[in-house]
Amino acid sequence: xxxxxxxxxxxxxxxxxxxxxxxxxxxxxxxxxxxxxxxxxxxxxxxxxxxxxxxxxxxxxxxxxxxxxxxxxxxxxxxxxxxxxxxxxxxxxxxxxxxxxxxxxxxxxxxxxxxxxxxxxxxxxxxxxxxxxxxxxxxxxxxxxxxxxxxxxxxxxxxxxxxxxxxxxxxxxxxxxxxxxxxxxxxxxxxxxxxxxxxxxxxxxxxxxxxxxxxxxxxxxxxxxxxxxxxxxxxxxxxx
DNA sequence: AATGGCCCCAACCGCCGTTTC
DNA sequence: AGAAACGGCGGTTGGGGCCAT
Numbered sequence: 001x002x003x004x005x006x007x008x009x010x011x012x013x014x015x016x017x018x019x020x021x022x023x024x025x026x027x028x029x030x031x032x033x034x035x036x037x038x039x040x041x042x043x044x045x046x047x048x049x050x051x052x053x054x055x056x057x058x059x060x061x062x063x064x065x066x067x068x069x070x071x072x073x074x075x076x077x078x079x080x081x082x083x084x085x086x087x088x089x090x091x092x093x094x095x096x097x098x099x100x101x102x103x104x105x106x107x108x109x110x111x112x113x114x115x116x117x118x119x120x121x122x123x124x125x126x127x128x129x130x131x132x133x134x135x136x137x138x139x140x141x142x143x144x145x146x147x148x149x150x151x152x153x154x155x156x157x158x159x160x161x162x163x164x165x166x167x168x169x170x171x172x173x174x175x176x177x178x179x180x181x182x183x184x185x186x187x188x189x190x191x192x193x194x195x196x197x198x199x200x201x202x203x204x205x206x207x208x209x210x211x212x213x214x215x216x217x218x219x220x221x222x223x224x225x226x227x228x229x230x231x232x233x234x235x236x237x238x239x240x
Numbered sequence: 241a242a243t244g245g246c247c248c249c250a251a252c253c254g255c256c257g258t259t260t261c
Numbered sequence: 262a263g264a265a266a267c268g269g270c271g272g273t274t275g276g277g278g279c280c281a282t
Contacts, residue, residue, distance in 0.1 A: 017250070017276090039267070055268075056251070091270060102270075107249050 014048040018057055022047055030058055060101045067099030071108055079105055079113060 014022075029045040035058065038051030047054060060066075071079070075097060082093040090102035090109075097105065 015252080037267080051267080052253095053251080059269095060250075088271065103250075106271075111248060 012048060013050050013053075015053075018061075022049070023057070023062060026054055026057060027062055030062070035059075060103045065099060066101065071100075071112070075100070076108075076113065079109060083109060083113070 018026075025045055025047055029041055029047075033041055033044075035055075038055040040051070042049055042051040042054045045054075049057075078097060079093060082096060086092045088106075090106045093105050094100055094102040
């Protein structure tokens with residue numbers, strides 16, 4: 001493996017799975033500061049994570065609007081249709097599936113859908129007098145001209161269906177029942193953290209919470225808040 | 241119970257376009 | 262105008278969990 005050269009700061013950054021305390025800290029700071037300037041947020045929060053890592057964790061896992069649970073058949077259908085339309089443009093697909101992230105869809109496609117596609121393709125091949133190909137070519141051009149025409153036809157049918165569905169639904173959001181229902185234990189925890197923040201009367205509460213932690217170690221986040229107790233001023237100074 | 245293989249998914253990497261200074 | 266910082270994206274990796282043997 002080729003070694004990566006880390007800068008002075010990067011050497012001390014944590015990597016790998018996030019701890020619950022880190023999640024909590026991140027949720028607090030994103031609630032306070034908003035979803036931007038991730039590098040600054042990472043620094044002032046005291047998290048030993050890169051801004052990029054914070055953003056990813058928030059976008060893919062902690063955002064309260066995210067759905068956490070298995071894909072429904074309806075969603076799977078939409079993913080299939082949109083993938084036929086957009087290809088591997090996961091973020092575009094994700095934009096039309098509220099509560100789902102590009103990463104989630106990408107993973108889902110790679111594991112579940114592609115497998116199904118392979119099976120379908122296999123069946124298709126059998127029906128079409130099996131030409132020996134199977135698997136990932138489901139959406140790829142085939143060398144055989146006849147096969148290419150069949151593929152083209154399938155693709156157009158799917159594309160048309162997807163287009164129709166997208167146009168019929170409102171501005172790109174597919175009409176699926178059940179979005180926005182946040183009921184899992186995970187979602188409850190996140191929503192607790194968020195409401196904890198919003199019911200905090202001032203940033204001072206946060207300072208108190210943090211600085212009274214038992215280990216007595218200094219924490220960059222609490223240090224920062226002690227220095228900048230006016231929340232509005234805090235936000236403004238950060239973004240300007 | 242041990243272990244090897246496979247699956248799943250969170251997290252990382254590298255690149256590129258956009259924004260800010 | 263140009264450089265640096267930031268944010269977004271798609272591809273890849275690694276580790277944990279599950280299951281069959």
